[in-house]
Amino acid sequence: MRAISRAESDRKTPDRAAARPVRRRLSVDRRREELINAALELFSRREAEDVSIDDVAIAAGASRALVYHYFGGKQELYLASLRSAAEELEARLRPENAGRPVERLSQALGRYFDFVEEHAAGFAALLKGGPANRAGEVGEIVEGVRRRLLRMITEEMRVADPGPVLRITLRSWIASVETAALDWLEHRDMERSELERMLIDHMTALLEVAGRHDHRVREIVTVE
The missing domain is CATH 1.10.357.10 (Tetracycline Repressor, domain 2)
Known part of the structure; x- marks a missing residue:
């Protein structure tokens, strides 16, 4: 049998390295x-x-x-995916500028919606899902973001220990913001700037109602 030369062998053998995806x-x-x-x-x-x-x-x-x-x-x-989304969102909520609390809240809300718009998938993954996805570590990640937002708002109001009326009011507003953001991502039938203004007005209205039930909240609203 004739021996196959090295050159012939190279021609007959496929180049495996070239065939592999880079x-x-x-x-x-x-x-x-x-x-x-x-x-x-x-x-x-x-x-x-x-x-x-x-x-x-x-x-x-x-x-x-x-x-x-x-x-x-x-x-x-x-x-890991949810933590990544939560950490970036929390980073955007840190106050950056001076000004009245309502102005700083408006700026933070703008950064919140910057994240919603730029990282729609991360935001939706963080907040969507049924009760089964809200237990254990997953629920703790989501609640961590909400606690951070609640703490940021109370710090801006200079309230060290919010009572039940203020706490419930602010947590209700945070839930409204989440729902509004998910709805906006789904429909996009409203200008983002208009939605942000509406949510700030929503916060003002909620605080006015809360002030009727707690004089300490009324004092905060009066100072504002």
Whole structure:
């Protein structure tokens, strides 16, 4: 049998390296961020139990093994995605400028809606879902954002220990903001600036009503 020369062998053997899909070399943080962004997009449109690791891998252009390498499993990926969205949203709520409390609240609300608009998938994934998604660590992540927003508002009002009337009033307003943001993302049939002004007016009206039930709230409204 005639020996096959090296040159002939090279011509007959497919170039496996060339056949392999080329993967981008990304830093650990950048790759992790891409996986989280892909997961948030999927979790915003479907229930968490309907999203698989394979779905995330395909959406991110990564391998299944890589997703497991970074997160260990779907629940860990889900929690990491929600934490990422929550941390960025909380960072945007930090007061930046001086001015009257209502002005600073308006500015914070604007930054809140900046996040809603720029990271619609993360916001929707953070807040959507049924009761099953509100237990344990997931519920703690969502409640953490709400507590931060409540604390920010009471600090702006210079209220160290809000009573039940003020606490319920502010938590009701926060729930209204969340509902309004999700509705706005779904319909987009109202100018964002108009929605923000309406929510600030909503807060003013709620405080006026609360003031009828608690003189301390009435004093805050009078000072404003």
